[in-house]
Amino acid sequence: MAFTNNVMIVRHGLLANLVKLWKENRLLEEIDRLPITLSPRRSKPKGRCCIHKERAVWKYKTLPLLGFDMSDEVDELTPLSEYAKRALFRSENDKENLMCVIDEACSSCVSVNYEITNLCRGCVARSCYMNCPKDAIRFKKNGQAEIDHDTCISCGKCHQSCPYHAIVYIPIPCEEVCPVKAINKDEYGVEHIDESKCIYCGKCVNACPFGAIFEISQVFDILQCIRKGEEVIAIVAPSIRAQFGVSIEQVYGGLKEVGFTDVIEVAQGAMETTRREAAELIEKLHEGQPFMTTSCCPSYIQLVEKHIPDMKKYVSSTGSPMYYAARIAKEKYPNAKIVFVGPCVAKRKEVKMDPCVDYTLTFEEVASIFTGMDINLETTRPYSVVFNSSREAHGFAQAGGVVNAVKVCLDKQEVNAIQIANLNKKNVALLRAYAKTGKVPGQFVEVMACEGGCVTGPCVYGDKSAGQKQMMKELTKIASSLAKGAK
Numbered sequence: 001m002a003f004t005n006n007v008m009i010v011r012h013g014l015l016a017n018l019v020k021l022w023k024e025n026r027l028l029e030e031i032d033r034l035p036i037t038l039s040p041r042r043s044k045p046k047g048r049c050c051i052h053k054e055r056a057v058w059k060y061k062t063l064p065l066l067g068f069d070m071s072d073e074v075d076e077l078t079p080l081s082e083y084a085k086r087a088l089f090r091s092e093n094d095k096e097n098l099m100c101v102i103d104e105a106c107s108s109c110v111s112v113n114y115e116i117t118n119l120c121r122g123c124v125a126r127s128c129y130m131n132c133p134k135d136a137i138r139f140k141k142n143g144q145a146e147i148d149h150d151t152c153i154s155c156g157k158c159h160q161s162c163p164y165h166a167i168v169y170i171p172i173p174c175e176e177v178c179p180v181k182a183i184n185k186d187e188y189g190v191e192h193i194d195e196s197k198c199i200y201c202g203k204c205v206n207a208c209p210f211g212a213i214f215e216i217s218q219v220f221d222i223l224q225c226i227r228k229g230e231e232v233i234a235i236v237a238p239s240i241r242a243q244f245g246v247s248i249e250q251v252y253g254g255l256k257e258v259g260f261t262d263v264i265e266v267a268q269g270a271m272e273t274t275r276r277e278a279a280e281l282i283e284k285l286h287e288g289q290p291f292m293t294t295s296c297c298p299s300y301i302q303l304v305e306k307h308i309p310d311m312k313k314y315v316s317s318t319g320s321p322m323y324y325a326a327r328i329a330k331e332k333y334p335n336a337k338i339v340f341v342g343p344c345v346a347k348r349k350e351v352k353m354d355p356c357v358d359y360t361l362t363f364e365e366v367a368s369i370f371t372g373m374d375i376n377l378e379t380t381r382p383y384s385v386v387f388n389s390s391r392e393a394h395g396f397a398q399a400g401g402v403v404n405a406v407k408v409c410l411d412k413q414e415v416n417a418i419q420i421a422n423l424n425k426k427n428v429a430l431l432r433a434y435a436k437t438g439k440v441p442g443q444f445v446e447v448m449a450c451e452g453g454c455v456t457g458p459c460v461y462g463d464k465s466a467g468q469k470q471m472m473k474e475l476t477k478i479a480s481s482l483a484k485g486a487k
Contacts, residue, residue: 007211012368014038014058015065015219019372022223027088031080035059053104060102064214067093067221069100087220095216098200098348101183103190105212110170111189112147113154119166120144128158128167174204174213179428180307199302201423201449202345202458215345215459218359219369225337226259233333234260234361235325237342238267239397239454241474242467243363248474249382254375255366256383261336262329267389269325270296270396270405276318277402278409281444285415289314291440294402296320298346299423299449307428311435314445321396322347326356341366343457346449362459391479398471399453403446418442422451 017034021027035058039051048054062080063069066087116128122143129137129145136151137158145166147158159167174183174191182197183204191212193204205213225232234255241248252263273296284292295301295316304311322340329338339359340351351357370377392408395401399421407415418441420427431447434440450456455471456464 007206007209008364010061010211011214012364012371014061015217015365015368016371018062018065019219019223019369020374022220023373027084028081031062031084034062034080057102057105060104061211061214064100064102065217065219067095067216067218069095069097069214069216070103071100088224090221093216093218093221097193097195097216098345098352099193099195099198099205099213099215101191101193102212102214103188105210106190106208107210109172109189109191109210111185112149112152113170113172114147114152114156114159114167115170116145116147116158116167118144119164120162121164121166123163125163127161127163131157131161133157173207173209177203177207177424179203179423179425180303197306199299199306199423199449200346200349201299205345205458215348215362217365219361219365222337222339222359222361223259223369231261231333231336232259232339233329233336234263234339234341235266235269235322235329235357236263237322237340237344237397237454238265238270238394239343239457239460239467239471240341240363241394242397242455242471243460243462244367244377245462245470246377247382249384250377250380252383252385253380254370254377255341257375257380258369258373260339261333263383263385264325264329264332265385265387265389265394266321266325266340266342267393267396268328268387269323270321270393271389272324273318273321273396274392274402274405274409277316278406280316280318281406281415282410282413285443290438291434291443291445292316293445293447296396296402297448298344298350300447302346302349303423303428303431308432308435311431314435314438320350321393322350322357323354326354330356343454343460345458363457363461364459367461388482391475391482394478395475397453397455398468399448399451400446401453403444406444415444416442417444417446419446419448421446421448421453423447423449 021030035055038058039054059080060070063083066083068083133155134151134153136148138146138148140146159169180197180199182194183191185191222232240251244251255263281292291314293315295318304315326338337358338356339361340347340357341361343363348360351360392405395404400419403417403419452464452468455467460467
């Protein structure tokens with residue numbers, strides 16, 4: 001695994017420790033000491049004011065991994081063992097919000113976005129002062145300007161007017177990457193996610209330098225179902241092939257070793273999505289609709305629902321690959337718990353709305369489970385799925401994959417298709433323009449929230465660049481295998 005920053009190491013290690021305690025039936029007895037174990041008494045905290053702050057952050061970061069958030073704490077003296085007990089013995093996880101901000105960890109970002117550097121020459125023009133609408137510019141004895149941060153509203157007019165470029169813009173990372181302005185500071189300087197605006201793209205999760213943003217995990221709900229002896233089926237996204245650096249059979253073997261009853265590939269559902277989407281596209285174009293967009297990215301669906309309602313009529317009504325894979329799993333195992341395994345935050349929302357899927361597990365969480373349960377994928381017993389899906393179905397994992405699958409399905413029928421991969425502010429504005437005018441330079445528009453498609457999702461475990469390369473190798477291997485089988 002190539003961790004790209006220390007936040008990922010912290011997140012992975014904390015969950016792995018919790019899983020290890022769960023496996024050894026020591027979770028309730030030893031979880032209260034975990035923050036002390038992770039930050040021993042004589043250790044020097046890195047980036048925190050003191051060891052006590054560091055341990056408090058460990059405690060509160062544990063809550064979402066147990067399926068809670070900061071709002072669940074009504075008494076600061078309630079120990080972690082009490083939350084762990086609730087997590088292990090609850091009948092269902094009924095949390096409505098999917099994400100949360102750990103306020104103890106969210107404390108070090110700037111309060112405003114602009115700062116005056118010592119490049120300020122104390123000029124006579126005083127453009128910064130003259131253009132400030134809130135009279136937030138003050139002057140030191142040496143004539144240099146400074147910003148009164150209690151008054152500043154971060155409008156940026158001083159930054160724009162300074163002739164020396166002495167005023168710098170300091171972004172707040174999570175706010176900067178959010179394409180729909182769904183995260184903002186409260187009066188105490190702590191960020192909060194407005195889920196009425198959030199599209200669950202997950203960009204903020206990895207953008208936060210302090211690792212303060214978490215998903216509400218369902219790991220222990222799933223593990224408890226397994227421990228109780230229930231049938232639990234993993235339906236696994238195609239992008240799993242870009243993870244872990246071992247054969248897919250070994251990865252599936254690892255999932256079996258965790259205790260999953262069976263593994264079904266979501267690529268099998270993608271074949272049904274392709275067939276239906278291709279037919280729907282031709283039908284819509286014949287009816288005179290100028291274009292149709294894909295419907296398989298749940299983050300894009302949330303964007304349309306919450307921010308671009310004019311786009312609804314252009315979105316395909318075809319279900320996502322997960323939708324059809326879940327129904328395949330339910331038909332085979334009607335009494336089982338169905339768990340979607342993938343790289344996506346937004347799938348948690350789609351799962352909540354799908355009665356055939358019970359839980360969500362990310363690739364990051366799977367990796368932590370493997371570590372916590374001491375499962376070595378290189379030596380695990382390989383497991384092969386029953387149904388072999390087409391190369392195009394597995395190609396849904398990368399940008400352009402849906403377009404390619406639909407074009408192959410349509411065979412000789414010509415369709416002009418375009419791709420929008422990465423729901424950043426620019427592309428959101430572009431989609432708004434498409435919806436408003438109804439004019440698009442293509443008949444079929446593939447929209448994915450992540451730049452390289454699902455294979456670069458916010459909850460992948462492996463290095464994204466290496467994952468894309470590995471995915472291409474996997475697709476080539478699948479095509480070769482299917483070709484041999486056809487002979």
